[in-house]
Amino acid sequence: MALDTQNCGAISAAWEQGYLFSSSKNRGTVPMTFFKCRPNWELQACLEKVQAGGVDPEVIRTISDSCEMLKVRDEFTNKASSDHSNTLAKVYSETFKYDWQADFDQGKTASVYKPFFLCGRVQGQLYKSLVSMQRAKRVLEVGLFTGYSALSIAEALPADGEIVSLEICESLRILAQGLIKDSHHGKKIRVKIGPALETLRRFSEAGKQFDMMFLDGDDKDNIEIVKEGGTMLIDNAYVMGSAYCPSDNNPLAHQLLKVIRSRPYLHRVLLPLNDGIFMIRRMNDVERDVA
Ligand SMILES: C[S@@+](CC[C@H](N)C(=O)[O-])C[C@H]1O[C@@H](n2cnc3c(N)ncnc32)[C@H](O)[C@@H]1O
Structure with a gap:
């Protein structure tokens, strides 16, 4: 499968090829x-x-x-689960009110974006909890959208912490910044516009590393960008059911598990929340008394 640089991985590719949102009219x-x-x-x-x-x-x-x-x-x-902050509640409700069709019609997005692209309350609180458990200071996210997950993560970062969020769509940076401007945690969010694969490659070449990395589906493990002892989370691991549904012939859906399985030095656990979240760490950070 050839992925061009517009696609950050299997999920993006699946979106562009119309796999993800073709199965329900309701x-x-x-x-x-x-x-x-x-x-x-x-x-x-x-x-x-x-x-x-x-x-x-x-x-x-x-x-x-x-x-x-x-x-x-x-x-x-x-x-x-714990309630989300007032600003997160605002991001959430505004995302649902927003006219995504108009953005698409004006050529701002490559497809008609859906409000449920945001990770939601429970997942946001899970991210927040994991970031605090990891005592993370620098976090990398792929996929800002309206800033819901970025702000959830930022709320758990220390005052001098930072989340770098990679986003392909410039209009979303402006939208998200407007929605989160009331939160003092917003200053911890730095957005980088461009195809994520290119930015990730540049980060990797420059030896940049993060305590945690949040991907919205990817067929690379990108573990070199995560510091020793750090954690990578990959959302949409179920690929909306295509990854485990025997009758589904989405050719991209099985790629993520295949790639991760082929790396025995990675510890993996798939959390069955929403569309499935892979939590990946280095094996020697998990099994700590390996001879
Ligand atoms: C599912 S949404 C992210 C949701 C967000 N993490 C949240 O929970 O609020 C995925 C986002 O990734 C962006 N995206 C898709 N392909 C991309 C790429 N190749 N590089 C950077 N961003 C990309 C989309 O524009 C979209 O905003």
Whole structure:
């Protein structure tokens, strides 16, 4: 597979080739928390089909109850986790109000961006917690979007800490900066515009290293950019279900696991939150008494 420099990895490539958002016509009607996971969409789509087609009411009730339970579980998970800050709440709600179609029509984005691109409340709080556990000072992120994950991370950084966020789209830098300007943590966020692969290559050549790295799907491990003892997190590891769904023939979906598996010096754990988050560290930072 040839990835050009516009693509930072498998996820970007999958977006551009229309794989990620082709499987549900019902996304617009499903609440945000409910469709961060493809099996949830599929179930919702199935419910809508059977409701329209004169199916046995007992079947409809069972599917409807299952949908409801998943929704309620998501809401419960949100409420049980720490609340996000006022500025994060603003970023979140403004992202949902924003006219993404207009940005696309004006040529600002390569596709019609969706509000659910942001990682969401629970994932944001997970990032914040992990950054504090790592006692990270310098963090690298690929994919700023409206700044939700960047600000979640910045809130856990010390006053002299920094998150460098790589983003391909200039208009998003302006949008995100406007949304986070009320937070004093915003000054820790530095945005670099350009194709992430090129910026990563430059960082790597210059020997730049970070305590933590957050990728939105990538087929490289990029571990050399992470300091010894550091952590890399890769979001969208499930590739919206394509990575594990036997009937899905997305040729890019299996690449990430293949690349990571081929490196025995990496410890990996796939967290089943939202679209799957790979947490990767060097094996000798995890198994610390290896002879
Ligand atoms: C899923 S969104 C990121 C969401 C964000 N991390 C959050 O949780 O709020 C992915 C972002 O990556 C950007 N992007 C896509 N391909 C890129 C590339 N090759 N280089 C840099 N940024 C890229 C997109 O413009 C988009 O804003």
